[in-house]
Amino acid sequence: GQNIDQPTEMTATEGAIVQINCTYQTSGFNGLFWYQQHAGEAPTFLSYNVLDGLEEKGRFSSFLSRSKGYSYLLLKELQMKDSASYLCAVLDSNYQLIWGAGTKLIIKP
Amino acid sequence: GAVVSQHPSRVICKSGTSVKIECRSLDFQATTMFWYRQFPKQSLMLMATSNEGSKATYEQGVEKDKFLINHASLTLSTLTVTSAHPEDSSFYICSARDPGGVETQYFGPGTRLLVL
Numbered sequence: 742g743q744n745i746d747q748p749t750e751m752t753a754t755e756g757a758i759v760q761i762n763c764t765y766q767t768s769g770f771n772g773l774f775w776y777q778q779h780a781g782e783a784p785t786f787l788s789y790n791v792l793d794g795l796e797e798k799g800r801f802s803s804f805l806s807r808s809k810g811y812s813y814l815l816l817k818e819l820q821m822k823d824s825a826s827y828l829c830a831v832l833d834s835n836y837q838l839i840w841g842a843g844t845k846l847i848i849k850p
Numbered sequence: 851g852a853v854v855s856q857h858p859s860r861v862i863c864k865s866g867t868s869v870k871i872e873c874r875s876l877d878f879q880a881t882t883m884f885w886y887r888q889f890p891k892q893s894l895m896l897m898a899t900s901n902e903g904s905k906a907t908y909e910q911g912v913e914k915d916k917f918l919i920n921h922a923s924l925t926l927s928t929l930t931v932t933s934a935h936p937e938d939s940s941f942y943i944c945s946a947r948d949p950g951g952v953e954t955q956y957f958g959p960g961t962r963l964l965v966l
Binding site for chain 2: 771772774778782783784785786789832840841842
């Protein structure tokens with residue numbers, strides 16, 4: 742079966758750095774997405790990785806290792822507004838998006 | 851990024867009535883749109899894939915006669931929840947696929963449905 746694993750919840754301190762991991766087992770791979778979802782709102786697109794390596798976009802970076810079936814989202818200089826759920830999703834060989842359950846990130850002052 | 855709108859943002863209806871939710875891609879043409887449902891503190895659940903000009907593809911366990919999807923144009927898809935029941939109360943979110951080559955989905959703001 743297809744499976745995406747990410748931690749259920751993480752806590753970090755304002756101004757710090759946090760890394761949210763995602764491992765996947767899917768039938769084929771056509772890219773991995775990270776989305777941010779604030780409570781009561783729809784997800785917003787953060788990043789897309791299809792090749793191995795690190796993609797940096799401001800305070801957020803996303804890393805992919807296809808051989809390990811592994812990705813992480815790195816958030817630097819954490820702000821209170823970064824408190825949200827972070828969803829990892831993989832595009833499989835049929836171009837279907839397989840969603841993780843999301844990681845709830847709690848930022849403390 | 852691409853902009854997707856959804857209307858209404860919130861609806862309360864009586865049990866047994868039907869509710870229509872519209873999803874529009876505002877600045878691009880979307881041949882494919884997706885409808886999701888999300889219950890509190892749970893992940894997104896794909897309900898169906900809507901293709902312009904053809905029948906929607908429903909996920910296993912989703913009743914196509916209850917959740918009617920129409921994708922009549924390249925910028926509009928509608929989801930009609932027929933004969934709504936309290937258990938249909940949920941957050942319904944549509945998304946549209948980026949036509950620019952990358953398979954990014956951009957989400958509408960969602961519709962919160964409460965069936966009394």
